[in-house]
Amino acid sequence: MACADGGPAITVEVVYCPRPGAVDRVALQLAAGTTVADALRLSGMLERHGLAPAGLRLGVWGRLCxxxxALRDHDRVELYRPLSLDPKEARRLRHQRQRDNRANRDKKPAKVGRRA
Incomplete structure (x- = not known):
């Protein structure tokens, strides 16, 4: 396949998950030698989701870049959202919740009434 300028074309996909469970993908036919920034600009993802290019974390097939x-044929460009919670803090909160559940489960119910 060739591009409009006559050079070879590559197929890439640009993917962004604006929230858990939602995926926005755009498949593009681009000229060989196209960069990640070019693919991002041509996909329209930044405008569609109101993202600022400064400080944006990008990856190709799960590896930061x-x-x-430069992109290769069949690459997948990924835009990464910032974490909603620091992983260490999430782990601490999860451990605290498990500890509280275990403590509540181990408590014996209070006896009601009297025995004859």
């Missing part, structure tokens, strides 16, 4: 990285 720079915006100037």
């Amino acid at each position: 720079e915006p100037g990285s």
Whole structure:
């Protein structure tokens, strides 16, 4: 397959998950040598989701990359959302919840009434 300029074309996919369970993907036919930044600009993801390019974390197939990285045929460009909670804090809260549940489960119910 060839691009409009006559050079070889590559197929890439740009993917963003704006929230858990929702995926926005755009498949693009681009010229060989296209960068991650070019694919991101041509996909329209930044405008569609109101994202600022500064400080945006990008990856190709789950590996972080720079915006100037060249793409290859069948690459998947991924835009990463910031974490909603620090992993260490999430682990601490989960452990506290498990400890509280265990303590409540181990308590014996109070006896009501009297025995004859």
